[in-house]
Amino acid sequence: MKRILFVCTGNTCRSPMAQALFNRLAASGQSEDEYQAFSAGLSAFAGVPASANAVKAMEDYPGADLSDHRARNISREDIDSAYLVLTMSRSHKQYILSLYPDAYQKVYTLKEYVYGAADDINDPYGGSEAVYRRCAAEIAQAVEKLAEKLEII
Numbered sequence: 001m002k003r004i005l006f007v008c009t010g011n012t013c014r015s016p017m018a019q020a021l022f023n024r025l026a027a028s029g030q031s032e033d034e035y036q037a038f039s040a041g042l043s044a045f046a047g048v049p050a051s052a053n054a055v056k057a058m059e060d061y062p063g064a065d066l067s068d069h070r071a072r073n074i075s076r077e078d079i080d081s082a083y084l085v086l087t088m089s090r091s092h093k094q095y096i097l098s099l100y101p102d103a104y105q106k107v108y109t110l111k112e113y114v115y116g117a118a119d120d121i122n123d124p125y126g127g128s129e130a131v132y133r134r135c136a137a138e139i140a141q142a143v144e145k146l147a148e149k150l151e152i153i
Contacts, residue, residue: 002083004037004146006110007092011041011071012051013125014088017136018110020064021143027063029152035083040074042095047071053129057136079103086110086146089120114145 004022008015022037029035049055050066058064079085079100085107087093093109100107111119121142124135147153 002033002035003081004035005074005078005082005085006037006039006088007042007074007085007096008039008088009042009044009092009123010048010125011039011044011073012048012069013054013132014121014123014135014139015039015041016050016066016069016071017054017058017064018086018088018139018143020058020066020069021061021136021140022146024061024063025143025147026152029147033150033152035150035152038078040072040078042074042092044071044073046073051125051132053124053127053132054136056129057132060133060136061140076100082106084108084113086113088123090118091120110139110142110146114142114149 006015006018016039019037019039026035048071050069055066058066087109111117124132
């Protein structure tokens with residue numbers, strides 16, 4: 001099983017949405033390799049549920065439910081067990097590499113890995129439901145490209 005780690009700040013919005021969206025595609029994929037996503041935050045309050053608006057935004061993607069998600073902080077074990085570590089921003093990537101410089105070969109921003117672009121996925125935290133839905137759509141598009149690149153779909 002190849003594990004994909006998605007990382008954001010608090011593990012209540014972007015990285016859990018990416019995790020749910022990826023696992024939804026991986027479950028329906030035809031790849032010979034099996035993939036599973038998980039997520040963590042760089043400064044999460046462990047045990048906090050996903051943002052209510054993140055849960056609502058996932059309603060547009062059947063099979064990508066966040067109602068049981070609980071935030072957790074990144075750990076060395078997460079880095080070691082991950083096939084890929086995909087962050088939501090360049091600052092997340094820089095911070096991870098400052099803690100785990102030996103992981104440089106598998107840490108990228110999501111957009112860097114799938115598009116070759118140095119762009120971030122902006123944090124919707126505190127935004128309206130519409131802001132979260134736009135963020136979810138942006139993540140969904142990138143995750144679909146990721147699934148294509150990994151030959152899952």
